[in-house]
Amino acid sequence: QVQLVESGGGLAQPGGSLRLSCAASGFTFSSYAMSWARQAPGKELEWVSGIYSDGRDTYYADSVKGRFTISRDNAKNTLYLQMNSLKPEDTALYYCAAGELVSDVPDEYAYWGQGTQVTVSS
Secondary structure, eight states, X not given: OOEEEEEOOEEEOTTOOEEEEEEEXXXXXXXXXXXXXXXXXXXXXXXXXXXXXXXXXXXXXXXTTTTEEEEEETTTXXXXXXXXXXXXXXXXXXXXXXXXXXXXXXXXXXXXXXXXXXXXXX
């Protein structure tokens, strides 16, 4: 059974940091590209960042470039998102997703997690 389980969300102050994790099971994690996406209330799903299977190629949305860092540990079947310099507009439900390619199109991903809430507020 395929599972992607996100954790690490919570409440952070503007300018603060959070580190999200996504634990994968039930498929060959090291063979898949992985991404983070987010959805704020009343808004469409937004692709945030992606990483290919070997971890060497990473990609970011302009809205998070320079503040967020994606990484993965294939030995632990885990994906990470280090979020620094958080802004109120980063408030959203954050999802991890697995697919053959890094893409900003949700339908390109085979597996999705249930999400972890990030709230940035003073």
